[in-house]
Amino acid sequence: MPELPEVEVLKRSLQKKLRFCKIIRIKIYNRNLRYKVPYSINRNLKNHVVNDISRISKYLIFHINFSKKLLIHLGMSGTIHLIENNNKNNTNASFYHSLDLPNKHNHIEISFNNDIKMIYNDPRRFGYFKLLKKNYLLEKPIINLGPDPFGYKFNFEYIKGYIYNKKINIKNLLMDQKFVSGIGNIYSNEILHYCKLRPTKKVNQLSKRNILNIIVQTKKVLNKAIQFGGSSIKDFKKIDGIPANFQKNFKVYGKNNTQCPRHSCSGYIQKVLISNRSSFYCPKCQT
DNA sequence: AAGAGGCCCTGATAGC
DNA sequence: TGCTATCAGGGCCTCT
Numbered sequence: 001m002p003e004l005p006e007v008e009v010l011k012r013s014l015q016k017k018l019r020f021c022k023i024i025r026i027k028i029y030n031r032n033l034r035y036k037v038p039y040s041i042n043r044n045l046k047n048h049v050v051n052d053i054s055r056i057s058k059y060l061i062f063h064i065n066f067s068k069k070l071l072i073h074l075g076m077s078g079t080i081h082l083i084e085n086n087n088k089n090n091t092n093a094s095f096y097h098s099l100d101l102p103n104k105h106n107h108i109e110i111s112f113n114n115d116i117k118m119i120y121n122d123p124r125r126f127g128y129f130k131l132l133k134k135n136y137l138l139e140k141p142i143i144n145l146g147p148d149p150f151g152y153k154f155n156f157e158y159i160k161g162y163i164y165n166k167k168i169n170i171k172n173l174l175m176d177q178k179f180v181s182g183i184g185n186i187y188s189n190e191i192l193h194y195c196k197l198r199p200t201k202k203v204n205q206l207s208k209r210n211i212l213n214i215i216v217q218t219k220k221v222l223n224k225a226i227q228f229g230g231s232s233i234k235d236f237k238k239i240d241g242i243p244a245n246f247q248k249n250f251k252v253y254g255k256n257n258t259q260c261p262r263h264s265c266s267g268y269i270q271k272v273l274i275s276n277r278s279s280f281y282c283p284k285c286q287t
Numbered sequence: 288a289a290g291a292g293g294c295c296c297t298g299a300t301a302g303c
Numbered sequence: 304t305g306c307t308a309t310c311a312g313g314g315c316c317t318c319t
Contacts, residue, residue: 003312034295034314058313076313077297105297124296126313141314168290177314185312231312253312275291278311 002058002074004149004182005225005246010080011055013239014118017082021112022049023064030107034075034128037108044068044131045110057145057181067134073141075126081239085115145181149218154180159211163203170206171199171274174218183218186231186253189280191221193252193262198286199279200272224249252280260285 002010023045031037045064052063060080062070074080108120108129120127132139147153162179173179174188183191192199194217197210206214225231228246247253251261256271260282267284 006312032296073313075296076311122296123298124311126296166289172290175313187312276293 002078002230003184003187004055004058005187005222006230006244007055007058007060007074007182008226009230009244010239011053011060013082014053014060014080017114017116017239018050018112018118019052020049021114021116022047023110024113025109025111027109027111028107029109030105033107033122033125034073035130037129038131041070041129041131045070050112056142057148057177058184059142061132061136069132069134069136071130071132071136071142072120073127073130075122075124075128077124078120078122078127080118080120083117083119085117145177146179147181149180149182149222154215154218156208156211156215159214163206166203168203169199169274170197170201170203170214171279173203174214175277180218182222185277185279186250187221187225189253190251191218193281193286194221196286198283199274199281201287252282254280256280 024047026042026046028037028039028042031039045068048064048068050062050064054061054063058073060072060074062072064070072078072080103121105123105125106119106121107125110118110120112118120129132142136142147158163173166173168176171188171192174183174191175185189199191214195210195213197206197214225246228249229244231244231246231250252269255261255269258269260267260269262282262285265282265285267282269280269282272279272281
């Protein structure tokens with residue numbers, strides 16, 4: 001599910017609903033995530049106010065107070081949704097009821113003083129919760145992350161320096177979180193189609209124009225996905241349980257054997273495995 | 288030492 | 304229908 005756009009959309013919804021709210025109760029239903037959920041989250045977070053919620057790469061960070069931060073990673077199948085309790089006039093109330101929200105794999109439930117419950121659900125359990133300290137930017141996993149694709153550090157000189165003497169292909173580079181953080185399998189495929197670059201292309205073959213284009217198209221694709229509320233594949237839902245929309249805009253992801261959507265291209269999208277990940281591209285216009 | 292591949296886990300789907 | 308095999312969006316770890 002969650003690459004940068006999905007996490008960004010989630011962050012914005014959480015900010016609206018939970019900023020400046022106090023955590024009054026934490027229930028841990030199942031500690032088994034990628035790492036055991038620390039019992040200490042209760043002691044550290046209960047009765048504290050959430051000052052802000054931010055995103056770094058695919059990670060959410062709850063800023064609890066000056067010194068305490070809660071990091072949440074959604075792994076492959078993690079979802080967060082909110083249940084608003086005493087909201088009888090909410091026209092969505094019956095809607096929530098009919099949504100058949102998942103509960104079998106609910107791991108953690110955090111209740112706030114505004115009658116909202118935040119539920120973390122994760123069938124495949126690749127996500128995790130971790131407490132970070134004041135200088136969290138210097139802690140793992142944040143310390144290992146490359147620049148945000150929207151940040152000024154993601155520029156031509158940086159990329160040129162990074163790929164110098166590297167033999168990696170462009171798709172794996174885009175998914176390398178040390179290079180640029182937040183891009184996963186779906187959006188790397190999409191970005192490369194916009195760039196007319198074959199995913200297997202070695203990075204030492206990239207021209208200056210190619211690199212500049214990668215910078216522009218990366219921002220474009222991710223921005224558009226954010227505007228559409230992210231992509232819903234399988235179980236990703238927006239915070240209210242409603243599926244997001246960007247998957248309708250996919251150009252290549254999951255489109256094997258269909259005609260290339262590029263105007264005036266008559267190629268057909270192919271699926272290949274690159275480092276054991278499904279990769280989609282048009283062999284005619286992506287070179 | 289960079290880069291590829293295996294693996295953690297469950298569920299959905301396909302094929303027999 | 305009910306079995307088994309295959310495949311999923313991430314990222315850490317190990318091996319070459």
